Amino acid sequence: MTASCSEILAQGVDDYLRKPSRPAEIFECMTRHLGVRYRVSEDAGKSDHEPAADLMAQDLSALPDELRKELRDALILLNPARISTAIERISQQNSTLGLVLARYAARYAYSAIFDAM
Numbered sequence: 001m002t003a004s005c006s007e008i009l010a011q012g013v014d015d016y017l018r019k020p021s022r023p024a025e026i027f028e029c030m031t032r033h034l035g036v037r038y039r040v041s042e043d044a045g046k047s048d049h050e051p052a053a054d055l056m057a058q059d060l061s062a063l064p065d066e067l068r069k070e071l072r073d074a075l076i077l078l079n080p081a082r083i084s085t086a087i088e089r090i091s092q093q094n095s096t097l098g099l100v101l102a103r104y105a106a107r108y109a110y111s112a113i114f115d116a117m
Contacts, residue, residue, distance in 0.1 A: 019078060020108040055104060055116045059097045063090060068117065071101075075114045083110070 008016060014033055017025055027038050060068060067090055074082035083105055091098025104113050 018111045018114065020110065022109065022111065025111065055100055055112060057116045059094070059100075060117055063093060063097075067093065072114070072117055075110050075117075078110065080105070 015029055017029055030036060031038065060071075067086065071083070071086040071090065074086050084102075087098055087101045087105060090101060101113060104110075
């Protein structure tokens with residue numbers, strides 16, 4: 001049986017990060033709990049692999065419930081094959097959103113996709 005995040009936090013855990021975690025998420029978590037501050041350069045975190053567009057919650061909410069559930073379940077399981085299959089199905093409905101999701105998935109930015117849901 002898998003415990004929910006709220007159950008884990010209730011047991012005394014201070015915080016959690018979903019895998020795969022982005023460096024920015026790790027630094028934000030350390031800032032919250034350690035009270036430290038980090039100096040980040042303007043170019044930090046930028047790469048040639050950034051998505052062409054931001055992932056918007058309203059784009060995902062426009063999808064049929066079945067597709068949203070399929071993607072959400074795949075993200076929770078961190079199953080790249082299922083995530084890819086869900087994104088392919090979404091691409092058939094909305095090619096632009098499918099491209100954005102595929103770019104996020106290629107960077108393993110699963111948390112960003114999940115948070116937009």
